[in-house]
Each structure stands twice: as structure tokens, then as C-alpha cells.
Amino acid sequence: MTTSEFAIRVQGLGKKYTIGHQDKSEGYLSLRDSLTQGTRQLAQQAFNIISGRQHAPRTRNEDIWVLDDVSFDITPGEVVGIIGKNGAGKSTLLKVLTRITDLSRGRIEINGRVASLLEVGTGFHPELTGRENIYLNGSILGMSRAEIKKKFDTIVDFAGVEKFLDTPVKRYSSGMYVRLAFAVASHLDPEILLIDEVLAVGDMEFQKKCLGRMDEVAKDGRTVLFVSHSLPMVSSLCSSCILLDSGRVVAQGSTSDIVLRYQTGADVNSSKIDFGNKTNPPGDEYVTLDSAWVENSANAQTLEFSIFEPIRLCIRFRVNKTLSKSPLPNVHVTDSAGNYVFVASPHNWNEQTAIAPNEYTACCVIPAHLLNDGMFSVGIAVNHFQNGLSTAFFIQHALSFYVLDRIEQNPLRQESGWAGRIPGVIRPLLDWNIVGGR
Numbered sequence: 001m002t003t004s005e006f007a008i009r010v011q012g013l014g015k016k017y018t019i020g021h022q023d024k025s026e027g028y029l030s031l032r033d034s035l036t037q038g039t040r041q042l043a044q045q046a047f048n049i050i051s052g053r054q055h056a057p058r059t060r061n062e063d064i065w066v067l068d069d070v071s072f073d074i075t076p077g078e079v080v081g082i083i084g085k086n087g088a089g090k091s092t093l094l095k096v097l098t099r100i101t102d103l104s105r106g107r108i109e110i111n112g113r114v115a116s117l118l119e120v121g122t123g124f125h126p127e128l129t130g131r132e133n134i135y136l137n138g139s140i141l142g143m144s145r146a147e148i149k150k151k152f153d154t155i156v157d158f159a160g161v162e163k164f165l166d167t168p169v170k171r172y173s174s175g176m177y178v179r180l181a182f183a184v185a186s187h188l189d190p191e192i193l194l195i196d197e198v199l200a201v202g203d204m205e206f207q208k209k210c211l212g213r214m215d216e217v218a219k220d221g222r223t224v225l226f227v228s229h230s231l232p233m234v235s236s237l238c239s240s241c242i243l244l245d246s247g248r249v250v251a252q253g254s255t256s257d258i259v260l261r262y263q264t265g266a267d268v269n270s271s272k273i274d275f276g277n278k279t280n281p282p283g284d285e286y287v288t289l290d291s292a293w294v295e296n297s298a299n300a301q302t303l304e305f306s307i308f309e310p311i312r313l314c315i316r317f318r319v320n321k322t323l324s325k326s327p328l329p330n331v332h333v334t335d336s337a338g339n340y341v342f343v344a345s346p347h348n349w350n351e352q353t354a355i356a357p358n359e360y361t362a363c364c365v366i367p368a369h370l371l372n373d374g375m376f377s378v379g380i381a382v383n384h385f386q387n388g389l390s391t392a393f394f395i396q397h398a399l400s401f402y403v404l405d406r407i408e409q410n411p412l413r414q415e416s417g418w419a420g421r422i423p424g425v426i427r428p429l430l431d432w433n434i435v436g437g438r
């Protein structure tokens with residue numbers, strides 16, 4: 001990639017903390033920390049940090065690599081989620097990208113003006129009023145006074161702090177503070193927006209508003225990096241994800257693949273999920289999942305289907321102990337907006353047949369000309385009846401596929417000259433009977 005082809009390039013990034021030596025960044029408290037803890041706890045934490053007690057149980061002068069050989073490229077306009085367990089290094093990565101914390105090794109290149117929402121005390125000056133802080137932030141981002149003025153009312157409106165505009169922000173409640181911080185970071189035309197979990201704080205309405213605003217920022221072609229533990233938020237907002245574990249990038253790719261891998265530990269690409277070599281596959285003592293996939297009528301795994309093609313969904317599962325009745329595989333198909341399109345299980349299923357331990361593969365076919373074009377996701381499950389009705393496993397959004405309406409393959413659409421999308425979740429071929437003169 002040439003310089004202008006990426007917004008952020010990180011190469012071999014390492015961040016080392018030497019426990020026992022105060023890092024200069026330790027004086028900062030994250031906005032999330034400050035919001036999720038009471039004032040007393042916060043004061044205690046600040047005291048611990050200042051007095052060096054925060055990591056007291058660790059050996060003095062022990063080196064800990066909290067980010068290790070992290071490399072990735074982010075293209076302009078990408079909205080990327082950073083996910084991973086507690087302590088994986090997500091917040092540290094954002095701090096290093098914003099230079100709040102120094103890196104110990106590697107290279108970072110950033111093309112574009114960055115606004116971030118990470119830290120109390122960065123960007124906002126506590127003694128200045130809300131109004132003054134909006135102008136200060138705008139000028140830090142390189143905007144003229146006139147440009148900031150144009151955005152001013154929208155920011156104040158979004159944050160809902162009209163009455164407190166001339167109050168120093170140190171007097172703001174944490175809710176007001178975060179509302180103003182988010183409004184400023186997301187409205188002052190940053191080219192790159194870095195956001196750490198703050199949206200998890202605050203009421204549902206504010207979260208929804210923030211998500212909406214982040215979506216607008218993304219649609220505007222800005223680059224967004226979003227650290228979060230909320231997988232639904234990441235799924236609804238981010239097109240791709242980076243999964244961190246113990247300071248290393250363990251996977252990077254489409255959000256659905258990475259979120260699923262994080263949740264299940266499986267090797268995933270969207271058209272196949274495979275637990276064949278895993279020690280703890282989903283399931284119970286009777287039935288466990290081996291793999292599941294989407295294939296075409298030539299038995300080739302694929303993500304893309306023409307509207308004219310049937311789609312085969314397959315689940316391979318292992319029966320570990322004899323079952324007195326046959327287990328019941330089922331698929332749950334949802335569209336890209338999350339609407340259930342259908343749930344299907346075998347209608348010719350005979351529950352009375354005993355099933356011996358073995359591997360079984362259940363496939364069903366979605367006929368051609370049923371689904372409209374679009375992206376669909378498939379949940380997979382197997383139920384059995386050993387102790388009443390039990391679900392051995394159910395993995396929502398395990399697989400996905402696209403149905404494409406290729407106009408060049410559709411003579412009717414070519415003739416009609418209509419190239420736009422035909423609305424609807426399904427597009428069945430119905431039998432028509434047209435009679436005249438009735």
C-alpha cells in the first residue's frame with residue numbers, strides 16, 4: 001500500500017511496562033474507569049497509581065509486554081472493532097495510537113486528523129467552560145473558528161449541555177462530561193475517530209444516539225476504531241475486527257468471522273465453521289458439533305449464490321452415546337437487519353428411531369428463487385430428547401451467505417431496464433394465471 005492507501009499502519013508494535021518504574025502515562029485514568037467507579041474508588045485508584053501501589057504484588061522491575069508484535073493496516077473509511085478478553089491490550093493499543101503512551105518498539109503511521117474519546121484529561125481542559133473546550137478541541141483538530149462555529153449548535157444540541165455551556169467542565173457530572181466529549185469528538189470532522197468503550201456507560205437512549213452518530217461518521221467515509229466488550233454493538237457498527245489476546249493480534253477479518261471466533265474459539269470463515277480438531281466442541285454429552293458449512297449444488301463451499309441457485313446448508317455432528325430417539329437438527333436463517341426469515345428442521349424426521357454413536361451429516365436445501373438478494377446469516381442447532389427436550393448446541397450467526405441478483409443473468413430484468421434492487425426479504429417465483437374478460 002502507498003501512504004494514501006491506509007489511514008493507520010502499525011508494524012511490529014510492542015509496548016512494555018516495567019513494573020516498579022512509573023511510566024509517564026500512569027497518571028492518566030481512562031474515561032471508562034472514571035465513569036464506572038465511584039468517586040471514592042477513583043480517588044483510591046489515583047492514590048494507588050501515584051503511590052505506585054497499583055501493581056504492588058508484581059515483582060519490582062519485571063518487564064511485561066502488554067502489546068507484542070502487533071501489525072495491521074486500516075484503510076480509510078474502515079470501521080474496525082477491537083475486541084478481546086480483559087487485559088488483552090485493547091485500551092493500551094488506543095493509548096499508543098493517540099501517543100498518550102509511548103510505544104516501546106515498532107512503527108505507527110497515521111494519515112489524517114485524529115479525534116479520540118479515551119481519557120479524562122486529554123482534549124478537555126478542566127478549568128475551561130464547555131464552550132471554550134469545544135473551540136479548543138476544534139483548533140487542536142486544525143479547524144478554523146468559522147468551521148467550529150458552524151458545528152457548535154449541533155454539538156451542544158447532541159450533548160444536551162446548553163444550560164452549562166459557560167460552566168467549567170470540572171463541575172460537570174460524568175454523564176454530561178461524556179456526552180460533551182462524544183459530541184465534540186464525533187462532530188468536529190476528524191478523519192480518524194478512536195473510541196474506547198465509553199458508549200457502554202450512560203443510558204440506553206444515549207447509547208443509541210451515539211451508535212447512530214458513529215454510523216453517520218462511518219458513512220461519511222471516516223475511519224473509526226472502536227474498542228468494546230459489547231459484541232452486538234461491534235457487530236452492528238464495524239465491518240471488520242481485530243481480535244487481541246495477551247497483547248497479540250490473533251485474528252483479523254470480517255466482523256462476523258472474528259466475533260464468532262472470539263465467542264466459540266472455532267476456525268471460521270463465513271461459509272464454514274469447523275470444530276473437527278478442537279478439544280471442546282459445542283454440545284453436550286450426547287451430541288457435539290463437528291462442523292457446518294454452506295455449499296452449492298456441486299458440493300463446493302461458497303459464500304455467493306445467484307438468485308437462480310439452490311443453497312445447501314449442512315451440519316455435521318457426532319452422536320457420542322446411543323440416543324433412543326433421533327436428534328433434531330435445525331437451521332435459523334436471519335437477514336442482514338436481524339429479522340428471522342425462517343427456522344427449518346426435517347419435516348420427514350422420525351423421532352422413534354434409535355441412533356447409534358457415529359458421525360452424521362444433515363443437509364437441507366433452500367430452493368432457488370426463494371430468497372431475495374442480500375446477505376443472510378445461519379444459526380445452527382441440534383436438539384435431542386434424552387432428558388426431555390434438550391438443545392445440544394445452538395450457535396446463532398454461525399455461517400453466512402450472499403444471494404446475488406445478477407442482472408446480466410436475468411433476461412426479464414434486462415428487458416425491463418430496471419437495475420435497482422427489488423424490495424423484500426423473499427422473492428418467490430409464484431404461479432400466475434392471467435385471464436381476460438372476467
Ligand SMILES: Nc1ncnc2c1ncn2[C@@H]1O[C@H](COP(=O)(O)OP(=O)(O)OP(=O)(O)O)[C@@H](O)[C@H]1O
Binds near residue numbers: 017019026085087090
Ligand atoms: N500503566 C500500566 N502499568 C503496568 N501494567 C499496565 C498498565 N496499564 C495497563 N497495564 C496492563 O496491561 C495489560 C493490558 O491492559 P489494557 O487495559 O490495555 O487491556 P484491555 O484489553 O483494554 O482490558 P479491559 O478490557 O479490561 O479494559 C493488562 O494486563 C494491564 O494490567
